[in-house]
Amino acid sequence: MSTPAPVPDAEALLLRLAERMRAAVAFDAAFVGIYSGGAWLAERLGAMIPGNHPVGFIDVSFYRDDYSTTGLKSNSRRTELPFDVNGATIVLIDDVLYTGRSVRAAINELFDFGRPAAIELAVLVDRGGRELPYEPTYCGERLTVATDLSIVLSRDGEALRLAAEPVVR
């Protein structure tokens, strides 16, 4: 087991991500954050990026592909999308992009609400290890992380923090 490596400062990455998005994102794109890290990011980005950006939150528990092995976790939250998904440009936001399965689940769920015009992906950290063909449109930073570690975003009051923790089996 490797010792937890120093991880970048979450607030700094958020600023970098916002800068990249500010330059390219559609004026009226909706920001949809995947609970819970993505949701916090979506809230912050909605305030940081000028334009008309409705902020929504998506819970992917019911669309995950590991339901039959891990079961249903009872702490699901409600998906809230305060805009019409039909014809919308959506930026899907998550804290850490890893295998890509959460992104697949989120996209499947979005399509059950309607037919978006386009979906882009914004992540704070891309740690590689993809098992599905998704790449971020906007990325805070690429990191190489040992497989026995998990990158976790947490919130302390208003401040966001990144940490590397051993994977809990």
Add this chain to the structure above:
Amino acid sequence: MKIAITDGRLVDHAGKLDRVETLYVAAGHIVAFGNAPDGWHANRVIDAKGLVVVAGLVDLAARLREPGFEYKATLESELHAAVAGGVTSLACPPDTDPPLDEPGLVEMLKFRARSHHQAHVYPVGALTVGLQGTTLTEMGALSDAGCVAFSHADVPLLDTQLLRRAMQYAATFGYRVWLRPSDAHLSRGGVAHDGEVATRLGLPGIPAAAETIALATILTLARETGVRLHVARLSAAGSVAMIRAAKADGMALTCDVAVHHLHLCDVDIGWFDANAHLVPPLRTTRDRAALRAGVADGTIDAICSDHAPVDDDGKQVPFGEAEPGATGLELLLPLTLKWAAEEKVPLPVALSRITSVPAAILGIDAGALTVGRQADICIFDPDSWWTVERSALKSQGKNTPFLGLQVPGRVYATLVAGQVVHGG
């Protein structure tokens, strides 16, 4: 066949016998204790060291399911089960199909039972034709055919006028009448004791009053008519109290309890275990305590098995739809021993409840170890525990709420009329 049963603990409460001694059997009878008769030469020796030797058990209620219910059990399987359980004489209730209301049926049953050379069968005749509750049976003819008593099995006798007349008629000739107290209306639709457990399980209940009200009726009429009464299968504390009072008052009557009711209560239905669906139902812990005390102090005279083999199809259905009853011939002895140990009743007294006392109730010459008596004998190991499981039971009915549990008392050998019919 000359058989010596050596060094067993011979127990016969009525005969004040409780000592380790050898017992000698010849020509189907008990011929001596202790010292061999002159010129004795045994054909067979049964070493009963460490074992108890008692008269073959007498069971007041064992359904053999013939005629009519052969898919549940047959004479062959059940008589086999009886001797495996140490039972050498048993009374079978009249609720066969057709019911035992005609001499021909009774004779046929006795004949067929005899041909198996296992336990002795004493049929109890139906009190009314077809158990329909409207016309009296020919008790005289049935008596001659071999009926030892008359009962109405588990069929409710609604007409009190008829009940009174049946008792008067029986009393005229001295016939015995056995009745299970159960008020038809109060027990209608019920499948479990009407109490906390039935409430929680949502099962329609049979209140204890269904038994005590019927018992009051039976006792009143019996007192008036002077019939020789035996009350069958008590289940409620209130009933025990009524019997105690009646006996204290000088009334001559006997009664029995099914051995299951000495051990189980309504809680043992558990998760709707259809094997615990019995008639009368298992009642509360208080009722059970009263029954146990009742047998200990003699208010309740005999313990019986109330043997009722039911095929799997009859039990593997929802509780309320299941056929009531439990297989019991092979559990009569172990469960009696267990009750006795727990209630600290001396072994000879306990064994009398399943030997000499029921024999007297039946009016047969059995249940005792005396020189000259027919050699119906049960030899068992009181300290050997065994697990109740399907493969261990000889009865065709594997329906018992004791499945998977361990019981004390393994029958080593059973003799009927001086022949070893089981074990040895």
Add this chain to the structure above:
Amino acid sequence: MSSAGPPQGAAPSGGAARSAVWGGAASAMRNPQLDAHGALTHLLTLEGLPADVITGILDTAEPFVSIAEREVKKVPLLRGKAVFNLFFENSTRTRTTFEIAAKRLSADVINLNIGASSTSKGETLLDTVDNLVAMDADIFVVRHAQSGAPHLIAQHLNAHGRSHVHVVNAGDGRHAHPTQGLLDLYTIRHYKRDFRNLTVGVVGDVLHSRVARSLIHGLTTLGTPEVRAIGPKTLLPAQVEALGVRVFHDMREGLRGCDAVVMLRLQNERMKGALLPSAGEYFKHYGLTEEKLAMAKPDVIVMHPGPMNRGVEIDSAVADGARSVILPQVTFGIAVRMAVMSIIAANG
């Protein structure tokens, strides 16, 4: 397991010598609803379920409520799974809500109204179940007139190593209607939040009611300090207090200070069985009217499992009034059933 459950299952509980020699058959004593990890694999009754299992179901139901507001009212959780509605007792309402719930989980639903068919051909309950298992059933939703039928099925499945097949009790005799109990709990929690402060009155034919029994078990498990059973003696089961309720025969007194009132349906048969003289007399003593409801707290909620007999157990003014949450109960019912099916389908 709560202490209200059967103590030792199949073990005779007798005498001073209840010693180790009565051992054996331990597996018969374990709660048949829970798998080896203590997770819910069948839902047979609320009685004896750990409080956190019940709360977990309510929590899981919450997000399912909002699925009704989506354009595509489905999530793919049970895609590829087959849910068989085995209704031995007719009920269009309950069957329909289970069907909707299963379909919203993307499951395949097959409805079997067994009442008429198999049993009349002499096929036993368990034979029917075995045949359906052979047709790859994943979940059986069972309604039966006999108490204990779903338990029999679950025990049969457990005994034959079919741990991937699950049973949901949709109502068995008088015994239990756990999904109704859960949706009633959900409703109360939705409007009142904390069970530990509440007085809840259950009014009517408790004797014959599986709805009442399930709700009472749920409320007591979640710590409701006062649960009241209100009705005439003929409609209250033996020793009902042992379920943890306080009995009232006077409805006004029973309603005094209640936070929630649950009205039970009165069936016509009760008049025939000499339990009650007439519907009119019943309504006079135990029918819910505005006047009687005034005894309860001002913000009391009125519930009914449906279908209602207006003018018998409940007055139209109350049923359609501001305090009634009878319609939301139906919505919550679908979400709760979705939660139950998605939880059990993953366990076993």
